[in-house]
Amino acid sequence: MSEYPGLFDVLVVGGGNAALCAAISAKRTGAKSVLVLEGAPRFYRGGNTRHTRNMRCAHDSATDTLSGPYTEDEFWDDLLRVTGGETDEQLARIMIAESKEMLHWIVEQGVRFQPSLGGTLSLGRTNSFFLGGGRSMLNALYRTAESLGIEVWYDAEVIGLDIADGRFHSARVKIKDQIISIRAASLVAAAGGFEANIDWLKESWGDVAENFLIRGTPYNRGTVLRMLLDKGVQPIGDPTQCHAVAIDARAPKFDGGIITRLDCVVFGIVVNRHAQRFYDEGEDFWPKRYAIWGRLVAQQPDQIAYIVFDASSLKMFMPSLYPPNQAPSIQELAQKLELEPAILLQTVSDFNAAVRPGSFDHTVLDDCRTEGLTPPKTHWARKIEIGPFYAYPVRPGITFTYLGTRVDRDARIQMADGSRAQNMFAAGEIMAGNVLGRGYAAGIGMTIGSVFGRIAGREAAYHAQQ
Numbered sequence: 417m418s419e420y421p422g423l424f425d426v427l428v429v430g431g432g433n434a435a436l437c438a439a440i441s442a443k444r445t446g447a448k449s450v451l452v453l454e455g456a457p458r459f460y461r462g463g464n465t466r467h468t469r470n471m472r473c474a475h476d477s478a479t480d481t482l483s484g485p486y487t488e489d490e491f492w493d494d495l496l497r498v499t500g501g502e503t504d505e506q507l508a509r510i511m512i513a514e515s516k517e518m519l520h521w522i523v524e525q526g527v528r529f530q531p532s533l534g535g536t537l538s539l540g541r542t543n544s545f546f547l548g549g550g551r552s553m554l555n556a557l558y559r560t561a562e563s564l565g566i567e568v569w570y571d572a573e574v575i576g577l578d579i580a581d582g583r584f585h586s587a588r589v590k591i592k593d594q595i596i597s598i599r600a601a602s603l604v605a606a607a608g609g610f611e612a613n614i615d616w617l618k619e620s621w622g623d624v625a626e627n628f629l630i631r632g633t634p635y636n637r638g639t640v641l642r643m644l645l646d647k648g649v650q651p652i653g654d655p656t657q658c659h660a661v662a663i664d665a666r667a668p669k670f671d672g673g674i675i676t677r678l679d680c681v682v683f684g685i686v687v688n689r690h691a692q693r694f695y696d697e698g699e700d701f702w703p704k705r706y707a708i709w710g711r712l713v714a715q716q717p718d719q720i721a722y723i724v725f726d727a728s729s730l731k732m733f734m735p736s737l738y739p740p741n742q743a744p745s746i747q748e749l750a751q752k753l754e755l756e757p758a759i760l761l762q763t764v765s766d767f768n769a770a771v772r773p774g775s776f777d778h779t780v781l782d783d784c785r786t787e788g789l790t791p792p793k794t795h796w797a798r799k800i801e802i803g804p805f806y807a808y809p810v811r812p813g814i815t816f817t818y819l820g821t822r823v824d825r826d827a828r829i830q831m832a833d834g835s836r837a838q839n840m841f842a843a844g845e846i847m848a849g850n851v852l853g854r855g856y857a858a859g860i861g862m863t864i865g866s867v868f869g870r871i872a873g874r875e876a877a878y879h880a881q882q
């Protein structure tokens with residue numbers, strides 16, 4: 417192992433939104449030297465942030481790209497509802513208050529927004545969409561970082577942290593076949609969750625985790641999180657809690673991204689491998705409820721399910737990368753899916769018989785529902801009767817995990833003994849569990865990364881200057 421000469425003011429581990437916001441903020445706050453260590457190769461830089469499209473920010477009135485006000489109180493109510501109260505109120509309120517400024521700060525760092533997308537997303541008022549998506553957003557942040565003189569090393573995986581009594585001293589970094597020790601006055605841990613580490617997922621989920629697909633980067637293996645927890649950092653969150661959605665079962669094991677997601681649950685019924693329904697497909701608007709479906713599918717036999725719909729719904733949602741299975745009858749569709757044809761036919765017939773017609777409108781909680789069916793479909797219930805018939809196979813697609821490091825309002829890491837770490841800060845997925853005990857509302861991942869990244873960078877720079 418070789419020692420890298422000198423001492424950086426701020427060392428940032430990770431290369432996604434949280435890391436870049438932290439690095440830029442540290443430099444703008446006055447840190448003389450900032451080094452970003454990105455474990456992935458340059459082409460894959462940016463972790464899960466590469467796949468993102470939008471960020472949720474409070475604002476008091478409509479903007480060029482947002483259709484109306486979204487107050488701090490409304491944001492708080494949404495967060496409270498999706499988490500069932502499992503959130504640190506102080507940190508959540510700080511995040512929400514600072515999210516207002518984020519709409520301007522992030523633009524000052526070169527990021528551009530576009531008018532919100534319509535369709536089944538219904539996020540036009542609450543979420544700002546990045547012009548060109550997450551990659552374009554990242555490219556802007558990297559450009560700004562480089563122009564500020566921030567050093568970025570790629571293929572630079574942190575494999576060891578020298579921490580004693582809550583103080584960070586140095587990081588061991590693997591670059592090609594070399595191991596280098598790097599010293600810094602402050603550390604910002606922004607290295608994501610452990611969603612790409614199937615063995616770690618199995619520790620709490622058991623063997624079913626083998627059937628999970630990971631929607632984002634294979635580089636978020638939780639090595640930095642594990643090292644911090646092993647060095648006496650206080651954990652926050654439940655290891656089984658994560659953001660998990662139903663994605664196309666044909667998606668690759670890692671990094672399938674947004675195009676493998678399926679937004680059509682509300683338009684049909686969802687059955688398991690026994691051709692039986694298991695949950696209310698019309699419970700609430702899709703953006704509010706889509707994040708429960710990964711977990712629901714994970715609880716089904718073999719962790720697989722099928723969204724079944726008919727020709728009347730085919731054009732109503734964003735398709736996935738893969739075409740749906742198609743057949744002229746429900747029985748033939750069942751054969752293609754290797755489900756029991758008679759049972760699927762019975763399930764569809766029971767559903768159709770229970771549908772009480774109303775005025776179908778997927779943009780409101782409409783009055784199309786079932787009666788006398790268990791589980792019910794409480795909105796958007798329409799008979800599945802117009803051929804051809806379609807089905808998408810779905811599996812749990814893990815987006816990111818919530819177990820993380822506890823932080824305070826300065827994004828400073830807390831130690832298990834209750835003390836504050838001296839010079840360690842965290843931002844993004846690695847501390848998301850402070851705000852997200854469970855549940856999710858679209859766009860909060862990027863809010864957590866941006867807001868706490870900015871705070872962590874600033875505080876890390878202050879510490880280094882002392």
Ligand SMILES: Cc1cc2nc3c(=O)[nH]c(=O)nc-3n(C[C@H](O)[C@H](O)[C@H](O)COP(=O)(O)OP(=O)(O)OC[C@H]3O[C@@H](n4cnc5c(N)ncnc54)[C@H](O)[C@@H]3O)c2cc1C
Nearest residue numbers: 431432434455463464465469470574632844845859861862
């Ligand atoms: C398909 C998909 C779509 C999404 N869409 C949205 C959306 O539209 N809006 C939203 O708010 N959220 C979205 N999310 C969630 C969002 O991506 C995350 O919440 C957010 O990007 C987290 O940012 P981060 O910087 O904490 O982590 P990441 O962006 O994942 O960055 C973590 C970084 O750490 C690096 N790293 C890991 N281990 C090491 C190590 N040992 N050494 C060095 N580097 C390391 C990784 O290479 C990576 O660069 C989406 C996620 C996925 C997968």
